[in-house]
Amino acid sequence: MTNIAWEKPAALDKPKGKPRSGSWKFALGGALMLAAVVYLVVSGTMVGARFFITVDEVVHNPAYLGQTVRITGAVIGSTIQYDPVTGDLEFTIAHIDSEPTDLATELHRVANNPVSTRLHIVMTNQTKPDLLVHEAQAILTGQLREDGNFHANYVLLKCPSRFQENTPGNMIRTTND
Amino acid sequence: MLAEIGAVTLGLAFVVSLYAILASVMGEVRHRTAWVLSGRNAALLTLPLLAISTGALLVALVTEQYQISYVWSVSDPTTPLFYRITALWGSQRGSLLFWCVLMALFAFGAIVLNWKSDRRLMPIAIAAMMAVLAFFVGITFFMENPFTRWWLDPSTMREVDTLLIPPGVVAPDQAALAATAQGLNPLLRHFGMIIHPPMLYLGFVGFVVPFAFAVAALASGDLTTNWIKATRRWTLVAWLFLSLGLILGGRWAYDVLGWGGYWGWDPVENAAFLPWLVGTAFLHSVMIQEKRGMLKVWNMALVIMTFSAVMFGTFATRSGVIQSVHSFARSEIGWPMLLFWAGMTLVAGALLVWRWQRGELRDEHPFVGLLSRESLFVMNNVIFMALTVAIFWGSFGAPITASLFFNQEITLGVEYFMLVTPPLFALMYLLMGVAPLSAWSAMSLRRMGASLMWPLLLTAATLFVIVLTSELNTPVSVLAYGLVFMAGYVALYETARGVWVRRRAHRESVWLALRRLYGRNQRRYGGYIVHLGIVVIGIGVIGSTIFQLETRRTLQINETQRIDRQYELRLDGLQQGISADNRELIVAAMTVFRDGREVARIQPRIDNFPNMPMTIAGAHSTLEKDFYVLLTGYDTERGIASFKVYINPLVNLVWWGGLVLILGTVLAAWPKEIVPETVRRTRKVNSLAGEMA
Known part of the structure; x- marks a missing residue:
């Protein structure tokens, strides 16, 4: 008995006679698809690109006023204010260098340095992020407005413990403090 | 002792994997079978070596060996046994070791199962797998070693974290280490x-x-x-x-x-x-x-x-x-x-x-x-x-x-x-x-159109029903659903067509025809199930992305508020307490009503771990939608709490589609029955004898 598997036979609809060369169709199709993808990527880049700058730059360069940018800074824990009813969240961040050699030390230094450049952040309709704590690194997307506040609509946080290699001694000292 | 066992076997795995590369390549280049065999055996040896190393770390985690700094950094005395085991991949060093043992497992399987059938390819394949393994074992051993231990230098009273024991140091006090251990990152629980x-x-x-x-x-x-x-x-x-x-x-x-x-x-x-x-x-x-x-x-x-x-x-x-x-x-x-x-x-x-x-x-x-x-x-x-x-x-x-x-x-x-x-x-x-x-080699537009007719009709009918009966019907979503449903109907149509052909040719029942269809071309029909899984995921993604509802509510105890046309939410109580592993828990007891009828009791909560809080959602899940509530703020004295509420239509289809996708892939990859030649011959003879009778 023959077993049948439903497999479409090759060349079921093969055109009769000598096949015509259709390579130009593939080339045209390929070029059109490439153009469409390039267009999508370029237009997407124009819409989605955010300058990643420091607190110093956004505060001191008026060109960034009103522009959607991405900034990073160290969270000052004592400034965090959250209203769970309205979802309004405000806090202040301090300037950190764009490429610090030791991020944990830098976060600690700037968050406790009263003369470091600071920027007040305003967010609305937020759930208070779990990682929003003193000396956390905040990466925010939003705009600096005329009121001098940075109105953010997206925040990414990393808590300091992620950068810091704790030791039992450090921990004992911290606990005793 | 565990640290020594783990470190030595890890180091040996590195040396052995390097030897496996060398022996395999030399065996292939100089056509020396003995070297190739030696390379294969060395490659096989990496699995038991890395298994011992991983086992040593696991035992250290379970038996609370806090002198091993990895154990100290990912667990503490309150960590439950289950999370002690999963802490193996809870941080960089342990997860790299785990990665190595999994890679060795794959290499072991490929060598054992493909050795006879792909003899010509094996030496270089082994060398390539071992090169990747040697790299990962190397960086684990030399740069991210999970077996380093804490030592205390009595002269400076500072602790050091090293693999080799420095001269003059002593082991720190176990109780002090246990008291300061970090515990597993709450996000990983x-x-x-x-x-x-x-x-x-x-x-x-x-x-x-x-x-x-x-x-x-x-x-x-x-x-x-x-x-x-x-x-x-x-x-x-x-x-x-x-x-x-x-x-x-x-x-x-x-x-x-x-x-x-x-x-x-x-x-x-x-x-x-x-x-x-x-x-x-x-x-x-x-x-x-x-x-x-x-x-x-x-x-x-x-x-x-x-x-x-x-x-x-x-x-x-x-x-x-x-x-x-x-x-x-x-x-x-x-x-x-x-x-x-x-x-x-x-x-x-x-x-x-x-x-x-x-x-x-x-x-x-x-x-x-x-x-x-x-x-x-x-x-x-x-x-x-x-x-x-x-x-x-x-x-x-x-x-x-x-x-x-x-x-x-x-x-x-x-x-x-x-x-x-x-x-x-x-x-x-x-x-x-x-x-x-489509068919291999060539396909005419007319034939393609004829094949598409049934799936297109079914898609049109489904969209018609959606537009008439559902709220999820913006123009963009209808277009998106159209494409997704058509892909699904084509997969079903192709399977149905295969069953129909088998039934006509062999007079088989639907079930038998379906089974044999999958048996004879499991990759193709398993692939169609995978397509169905992707279709179900697509339906879920469209629904939950385009139609997600997000709102905020503040409720007093015993207060009920309407969320949308269907749902209402009541706050029944707020409780505060301490869990066995030292978390402070704030739990909101809530009742969800749908069309005036109680459908679920949920408990959104906040877990305050010593280092960070965690917001755990309370959700009432149905296939149709998820009612997802986050506790965002609370005042237990006044009996008031704030919530963020999401209604995510069809989101559960994302997970169910994933299950269908997995089922299809398992079917496509399932090993076929390997029938020995002697049995095949016997079956053939019996079948012929039956036909003659």
């Missing part, structure tokens, strides 16, 4: 996070097998389809685990990160998605080479790119250079990883170019007909690669280019991905709906 990393690792390391066999084919000159046949199931298994890892990662984000979504286009998420996309393209295009002897260069390039994407994803996650909630802390292993990734990709790429230029990878047939199955598969590949390039550009390409050439730091936000990817996904679904109906 979730079922999805417990399984998600191992699944993702299995998916990542699994692709080393097809990569190694492809390199072996290029190096040895055996450029037939042998390497594809040898790795077909390995590729499917790796793809299965990678899919599972991605789905579980989404589930973890949905449950734990508390933002009501499951995919945030985060660079590290995207880095794990890239190998999935390239791997999917490879799974499709490899069929063209098997059936028609075409796309030989492209398939080689794809398998190299897939593993290259795996290595890049690993670099992105583990180096800490990418800003992401998922990434590990910044580590010194970034540069070695980047160099290894670049070197490995260049060597494999150079081998491919060399064979290509020698004319050894020529296609056996030209492309004819834009609607032939091979042409449509190529278009499918173009779409997958376009998605890969677009997502890579958005996550890494644009920031790197801006930094290198324009001295600007830029990132591309979610807006970029939401603009670029939907049209490409739409095209992917369109091709999923058309390609299965």
Whole structure:
């Protein structure tokens, strides 16, 4: 008995006679698809690109006023204010260098340095992020407005413990403090 | 003692894997069977060595050996046994060791199962697998060793964390170590996070097998389809685990990160998605080479790119250079990883170019007909690669280019991905709906149209019902659902057509015809189930993305508030307490009403761990929608609490679709019954005898 598997036979609809060369169709199709993808990527880049700058730059360069940018800074824990009813969240961040050699030390230094450049952040309709704590690194997307506040609509946080290699001694000292 | 056992076996695994590379390559070059065998045995030995090393770390975690600094950093005396075990992959060092043992497991399986059938490819395949393993074991041993221990220098009273014991030091007090132990990161205390990393690792390391066999084919000159046949199931298994890892990662984000979504286009998420996309393209295009002897260069390039994407994803996650909630802390292993990734990709790429230029990878047939199955598969590949390039550009390409050439730091936000990817996904679904109906070699437009008639009619009928009965019917969603449903109906139609043909030819029952259909072409029909899984996921993604409702409410105890036309929410009570593992818990007891009828009691809560709080959602899940509530603020004295409420239509289809996808992949990859020749002969004789009688 023959077993049948439903497999479409090759060349079921093969055109009769000598096949015509259709390579130009593939080339045209390929070029059109490439153009469409390039267009999508370029237009997407124009819409989605955010300058990643420091607190110093956004505060001191008026060109960034009103522009959607991405900034990073160290969270000052004592400034965090959250209203769970309205979802309004405000806090202040301090300037950190764009490429610090030791991020944990830098976060600690700037968050406790009263003369470091600071920027007040305003967010609305937020759930208070779990990682929003003193000396956390905040990466925010939003705009600096005329009121001098940075109105953010997206925040990414990393808590300091992620950068810091704790030791039992450090921990004992911290606990005793 | 455990630290010594773990470190020594890890070090031995490194030496043995290096020896396996050397012996295999020398055996292949000098045609010495004894060396090849020796290389194989050395490669097999890496698994027990790494298993002992991993076992030592596990025992140390379970028995609370806090002098081992890894144990100290990921557990504490309150950590339950279950989380002690999962803490093995809870941080960089342990997870690297775990990664190594999984890779050794895959290498072991590939060597044992493919040794006889693919003898010619094995020496170089072993060398390639061992090269990757040696690299990972090397960085684990030398740079991220999980067996370093705390020692106290009595003269300075400072502790040091080292592998070798420095002179004059003493072991710190166990009680002090236990008291200061860090405990597992709260974010990792979730079922999805417990399984998600191992699944993702299995998916990542699994692709080393097809990569190694492809390199072996290029190096040895055996450029037939042998390497594809040898790795077909390995590729499917790796793809299965990678899919599972991605789905579980989404589930973890949905449950734990508390933002009501499951995919945030985060660079590290995207880095794990890239190998999935390239791997999917490879799974499709490899069929063209098997059936028609075409796309030989492209398939080689794809398998190299897939593993290259795996290595890049690993670099992105583990180096800490990418800003992401998922990434590990910044580590010194970034540069070695980047160099290894670049070197490995260049060597494999150079081998491919060399064979290509020698004319050894020529296609056996030209492309004819834009609607032939091979042409449509190529278009499918173009779409997958376009998605890969677009997502890579958005996550890494644009920031790197801006930094290198324009001295600007830029990132591309979610807006970029939401603009670029939907049209490409739409095209992917369109091709999923058309390609299965096409035939190899050629297909006319008329015949294609005739084949599409039933799926199109069913799609139109479904859309008509949706528009009439559902609220989920904006023009964009109707178009999107149309494409997705058509892809699903085509998969069902093709299966039904196969059953119908079998029933006519063999007079079989529907069930028997279906079983035999799958049995005879499990990859194809398993593939259709995978398509159905992707369709179900698509329905879930469209519903939960376009129609998500987000609102905020503040309730007093016993107060009920309306959320939308269907749902109401009542706060029954607020409780505060301390859990066994020292968490402060704030739990809101709530009742969910739908159309005036109580449907669920949920408990959104906040877990205050010593270092950070965690917001755990309370959810009432049905197939139709998720009612998802986050506790955002509370005042237990006044009996008042604030909540963020999400209504996510169809979101559960994302997880159910994942299950269907997994079922389809398992069916496609399931090993066929291997019938020994003697039994086959006996069966044939019996069958003939039966026919004659």
